[in-house]
Amino acid sequence: xxxxxxxxxxxxxxxxxxxxxxxxxxxxxxxxxxxxxxxxxxxxxxxxxxxxxxxxxxxxxxxxxxxxxxxxxxxxxxxxxxxxxxxxxxxxxxxxxxxxxxxxxxxxxxxxxxxxxxxxxxxxxxxxxxxxxxxxxxxxxxxxxxxxxxxxxxxxxxxxxxxxxxxxxxxxxxxxxxxxxxxxxxxxxxxxxxxxxxxxxxxxxxxxxxxxxxxxxxxxxxxxxxxxxxxxxx
Amino acid sequence: xxxxxxxxxxxxxxxxxxxxxxxxxxxxxxxxxxxxxxxxxxxxxxxxxxxxxxxxxxxxxxxxxxxxxxxxxxxxxxxxxxxxxxxxxxxxxxxxxxxxxxxxxxxxxxxxxxxxxxxxxxxxxxxxxxxxxxxxxxxxxxxxxxxxxxxxxxxxxxxxxxxxxxxxxxxxxxxxxxxxxxxxxxxxxxxxxxxxxxxxxxxxxxxxxxxxxxxxxxxxxxxxxxxxxxxxxxxxxxxxxxxxxxxxxxxxxxxxxxxxxxxxxxxxxxxxxxxxxxxxxxxxxx
Numbered sequence: 257x258x259x260x261x262x263x264x265x266x267x268x269x270x271x272x273x274x275x276x277x278x279x280x281x282x283x284x285x286x287x288x289x290x291x292x293x294x295x296x297x298x299x300x301x302x303x304x305x306x307x308x309x310x311x312x313x314x315x316x317x318x319x320x321x322x323x324x325x326x327x328x329x330x331x332x333x334x335x336x337x338x339x340x341x342x343x344x345x346x347x348x349x350x351x352x353x354x355x356x357x358x359x360x361x362x363x364x365x366x367x368x369x370x371x372x373x374x375x376x377x378x379x380x381x382x383x384x385x386x387x388x389x390x391x392x393x394x395x396x397x398x399x400x401x402x403x404x405x406x407x408x409x410x411x412x413x414x415x416x417x418x419x420x421x422x423x424x425x426x427x428x429x430x431x432x433x434x435x436x437x438x439x440x441x442x443x444x445x446x447x448x449x450x451x452x453x454x455x456x457x458x459x460x461x462x463x464x465x466x467x468x469x470x471x472x473x474x475x476x477x478x479x480x481x482x483x484x485x486x487x488x489x490x
Numbered sequence: 491x492x493x494x495x496x497x498x499x500x501x502x503x504x505x506x507x508x509x510x511x512x513x514x515x516x517x518x519x520x521x522x523x524x525x526x527x528x529x530x531x532x533x534x535x536x537x538x539x540x541x542x543x544x545x546x547x548x549x550x551x552x553x554x555x556x557x558x559x560x561x562x563x564x565x566x567x568x569x570x571x572x573x574x575x576x577x578x579x580x581x582x583x584x585x586x587x588x589x590x591x592x593x594x595x596x597x598x599x600x601x602x603x604x605x606x607x608x609x610x611x612x613x614x615x616x617x618x619x620x621x622x623x624x625x626x627x628x629x630x631x632x633x634x635x636x637x638x639x640x641x642x643x644x645x646x647x648x649x650x651x652x653x654x655x656x657x658x659x660x661x662x663x664x665x666x667x668x669x670x671x672x673x674x675x676x677x678x679x680x681x682x683x684x685x686x687x688x689x690x691x692x693x694x695x696x697x698x699x700x701x702x703x704x705x706x707x708x709x710x711x712x713x714x715x716x717x718x719x720x721x722x723x724x725x726x727x728x729x730x731x732x733x734x735x736x737x738x739x740x741x742x743x744x745x746x747x748x749x750x751x752x753x754x755x756x757x758x759x760x761x762x763x764x765x766x767x768x769x770x771x772x773x774x775x776x
Contacts, residue, residue: 304671330673342668344661346776355661358654359673407673
């Protein structure tokens with residue numbers, strides 16, 4: 257479905273990502289894991305079109321997408337939930353959700369998507385008129401995910417969805433991600449919460465200083481020495 | 491005495507609504523692009539001259555030239571953004587600061603070149619005379635202009651809150667990267683906002699031309715006051731600019747009334763200085 261081929265991405269001449277390749281198949285949950293500065297966020301930003309690779313190419317459903325702007329990437333049914341939620345704080349929950357469906361044109365489709373999203377996150381329906389910056393961290397993350405779903409993506413990318421949340425909320429978020437995946441949405445997950453991420457992932461790629469150093473099935477990586485030592489402290 | 495006071499309040503409100511409309515366009519442009527549009531007052535001047543020449547050449551009453559001013563300034567705003575401002579958006583801060591300043595000097599001097607620095611007036615619009623309301627004199631053109639300003643401000647407010655495009659502008663203002671991820675073409679939002687900001691001040695120009703002197707440097711005064719209004723209301727806040735415009739209008743007339751008319755602008759800017767000293771983000775800023 258998504259194929260990233262030998263991309264290098266840089267900020268002002270310094271390459272944050274070097275020669276990275278990976279694939280995601282329809283229906284999978286794939287994780288990119290690694291420590292801070294490993295280049296995980298840069299990769300999802302590049303797929304989303306916020307950054308462009310200096311080398312390599314990205315194809316989605318066999319179409320190249322690495323040169324198009326982010327607002328056109330959304331139309332290809334790729335949605336990204338940025339790190340730190342990045343909600344429109346002074347707007348209501350409903351307005352945030354409707355902005356999520358900005359790329360959709362049919363009102364009927366928007367209403368249907370809204371109903372689906374409300375079913376997944378009932379609290380958002382109860383508080384649809386509340387300003388989003390009055391929400392707690394966990395609620396904001398729910399809203400961020402809901403907003404990302406409003407464009408009806410076939411590929412959903414989440415950048416550090418568990419960041420800043422307590423253990424109970426973290427497992428809630430991961431459960432929701434699995435549920436979204438069960439509804440047929442392919443997931444690309446970027447996480448520092450390695451253990452939880454690997455548990456729900458079909459496959460994962462481990463990144464270090466901008467390169468893929470290991471790949472494999474979620475449970476295999478959980479057993480690997482590199483992952484256990486570097487990220488799980490075992 | 492209370493009658494005189496009431497008279498000053500009415501005068502203050504009328505000029506205040508005008509300031510609000512001028513400042514709303516400025517604050518919109520700032521909010522979306524973080525660019526200080528120093529040419530804003532000169533856009534006002536172009537609106538006023540457009541109205542003046544439509545009246546002088548075609549006998550079109552300023553009230554009917556409002557849509558023309560809106561459209562003309564909208565197009566001018568978009569053109570200036572596309573061909574000049576957007577080019578320096580990626581450049582250093584100083585370039586962004588200087589570019590609108592340069593446009594300002596260019597426009598006001600172009601006006602001097604074509605139309606001389608003379609002061610002009612539109613004398614015979616069908617908005618003339620004064621209403622006497624319980625001993626208070628209300629100038630008809632000023633009253634119509636201020637009602638028009640309020641209506642225009644409300645229209646913008648509704649546009650921002652109720653339409654998909656308005657919400658996209660707000661979203662871009664709050665978080666550009668998120669807006670891009672939602673599928674919003676933020677570059678188009680920039681140019682649209684610049685166009686709307688200019689169009690609003692063009693409408694203000696048409697209203698103002700019914701009773702104010704029309705001359706190439708008229709933008710200087712209104713531009714400066716608009717900056718104070720925007721800073722007072724909170725950079726980027728439309729509601730803030732609306733309220734601050736009224737406050738500045740009242741401060742100006744009441745200050746002039748209680749102290750001395752020659753101090754009126756000093757009082758306005760003193761209030762501004764005190765406010766940013768106590769609340770640097772402005773009244774409704776964030």
